Amino acid sequence: MSQLLENxxxxxxxxxxxxxxxxxxxxxxxxxxxIHAARVGLVEYNRGTVSVIALKANYEPKVGETVIGTITExxxxxxxxxxxxxxxxxxxxxxxxxxxxRPEMVLPNIFGIGDSIVARIVSMNRDGTPVxxxxxxxxxxxxxxxVVRITSSKIPRLIGKRGSMVNMILxxxxxxxxxxxxxxxxxxxKDREVEQLVVQVLHxxxxxxxxxxxxxxxxxYIKEMKEKSKK
Amino acid sequence: xxxxxxxxxxxxxxxxxxRKFDELRPIKIESGVLPNxxxxxxxxxxxxxxxxxxxxxxxxxxxxxANPHRAVxxxxxxxxxxxxxxxRSPAPSxxxxxxxxxxxxxxxxxxxxxxxxxxxxxxFVEILEADGSTRCASTVxxxxxxxxxxxxxxxxxxxCSAGKVDxxxxxxxxxxxxxxxxxxxxxxxxxxxxxxxxxxxxxVLTMEEFDKxxxxxxxxxxxxxxxxxxxxxxxxxxxxxxxxxx
Numbered sequence: 001m002s003q004l005l006e007n008x009x010x011x012x013x014x015x016x017x018x019x020x021x022x023x024x025x026x027x028x029x030x031x032x033x034x035i036h037a038a039r040v041g042l043v044e045y046n047r048g049t050v051s052v053i054a055l056k057a058n059y060e061p062k063v064g065e066t067v068i069g070t071i072t073e074x075x076x077x078x079x080x081x082x083x084x085x086x087x088x089x090x091x092x093x094x095x096x097x098x099x100x101x102r103p104e105m106v107l108p109n110i111f112g113i114g115d116s117i118v119a120r121i122v123s124m125n126r127d128g129t130p131v132x133x134x135x136x137x138x139x140x141x142x143x144x145x146x147v148v149r150i151t152s153s154k155i156p157r158l159i160g161k162r163g164s165m166v167n168m169i170l171x172x173x174x175x176x177x178x179x180x181x182x183x184x185x186x187x188x189x190k191d192r193e194v195e196q197l198v199v200q201v202l203h204x205x206x207x208x209x210x211x212x213x214x215x216x217x218x219x220x221y222i223k224e225m226k227e228k229s230k231k
Numbered sequence: 232x233x234x235x236x237x238x239x240x241x242x243x244x245x246x247x248x249x250r251k252f253d254e255l256r257p258i259k260i261e262s263g264v265l266p267n268x269x270x271x272x273x274x275x276x277x278x279x280x281x282x283x284x285x286x287x288x289x290x291x292x293x294x295x296x297a298n299p300h301r302a303v304x305x306x307x308x309x310x311x312x313x314x315x316x317x318x319r320s321p322a323p324s325x326x327x328x329x330x331x332x333x334x335x336x337x338x339x340x341x342x343x344x345x346x347x348x349x350x351x352x353x354x355f356v357e358i359l360e361a362d363g364s365t366r367c368a369s370t371v372x373x374x375x376x377x378x379x380x381x382x383x384x385x386x387x388x389x390x391c392s393a394g395k396v397d398x399x400x401x402x403x404x405x406x407x408x409x410x411x412x413x414x415x416x417x418x419x420x421x422x423x424x425x426x427x428x429x430x431x432x433x434x435v436l437t438m439e440e441f442d443k444x445x446x447x448x449x450x451x452x453x454x455x456x457x458x459x460x461x462x463x464x465x466x467x468x469x470x471x472x473x474x475x476x477x
Contacts, residue, residue: 010464014386
């Protein structure tokens with residue numbers, strides 16, 4: 001094998017990771033047979049593949065992901081949705097209400113400009129535009145709650161191993177949390193104080209992602225903050 | 232008529248600001264300084280102060296400017312009214328427009344623009360204080376900000392100038408040396424790929440002098456590259472401690 005660095009070393013774009021014999025994975029590229037990093041992150045050599053775990057990455061939509069977005073434009077029979085991706089997503093009317101389009105339908109009455117929606121990416125257009133659907137349960141217009149933005153590359157950490165982190169936050173605070181893979185998180189809490197606490201917790205996770213024992217530390221942090229607010 | 236003798240810029244091998252011929256000005260780079268931008272950086276090089284914000288890739292407006300095959304990189308180089316003495320008009324000048332274009336072409340080859348058709352990547356450079364070689368300083372800061380925005384890149388872009396002052400080839404010209412010197416040679420370079428992305432020359436150099444200045448600027452680039460890496464590593468090392476995600 002032609003591994004050039006140790007596992008989990010911090011690399012910046014351009015750093016050479018391997019000189020042949022390995023496959024380029026995520027956030028890397030191959031040039032003249034050599035593999036280089038394309039983003040700042042931690043290098044990982046795994047079963048013949050070199051990849052970089054990005055510490056910061058712009059959101060790149062993938063089919064099957066749940067996202068939270070804002071309606072920006074209404075066309076005849078479709079909406080354009082801003083999901084913080086390189087291109088705006090499209091939501092076609094049949095995918096929003098489960099009925100075919102009829103001319104007398106008034107789209108702004110279903111979703112208006114500025115509405116937040118939870119949607120799933122069902123496919124990609126040929127030009128790379130994501131196509132959304134709101135037909136499954138749990139998807140659709142956001143009626144209440146607070147929207148918080150964190151870096152999309154930190155979302156896996158917020159979910160945790162098999163949802164451990166998000167479930168713990170849910171249990172400790174009683175807040176309903178909807179996570180968009182594009183880095184947008186929707187909170188639905190009992191009162192403002194708890195909501196504020198969860199916002200702080202989210203920022204803590206964002207800045208301390210990739211550190212060990214984070215779930216436990218966040219648990220302690222929530223407890224401590226709850227004690228404080230009681231006094 | 233009174234002949235005023237021009238002040239010498241080099242005396243006994245030392246330049247007007249006390250530097251040796253091959254010495255850079257002190258550099259400080261910080262990344263991620265603007266929370267509202269997708270990526271940002273702040274750079275100080277001597278008296279130069281540069282702030283860069285990066286947005287995107289995002290949908291390009293107006294849409295007729297969009298390219299269906301690749302993203303459009305848009306740069307805005309702007310000098311603040313208080314960046315020079317005397318005050319300068321805040322309206323973008325012909326020079327600002329040119330430097331925006333120069334920076335765009337210096338940075339473009341480091342980006343995977345074909346990955347984001349129809350989109351735009353916007354780089355806003357604000358010169359808070361100007362002290363010569365600002366196009367180099369801006370390019371250095373902009374490439375750090377692009378990495379900080381999480382935009383995939385082939386390499387960092389480093390830039391540094393060299394030139395001829397009082398008959399000597401010197402590195403990293405400051406404002407006086409730039410204005411009074413005989414030649415100025417800004418160079419942008421991708422150190423890991425060994426590719427030059429920008430080379431300009433203002434003034435007159437012989438072939439030998441050019442080779443020397445080019446070599447010197449290249450050395451300067453390699454030194455500045457270490458500062459760029461440092462800036463990114465200090466920001467990301469904190470979050471980069473060992474642990475597997477999922």
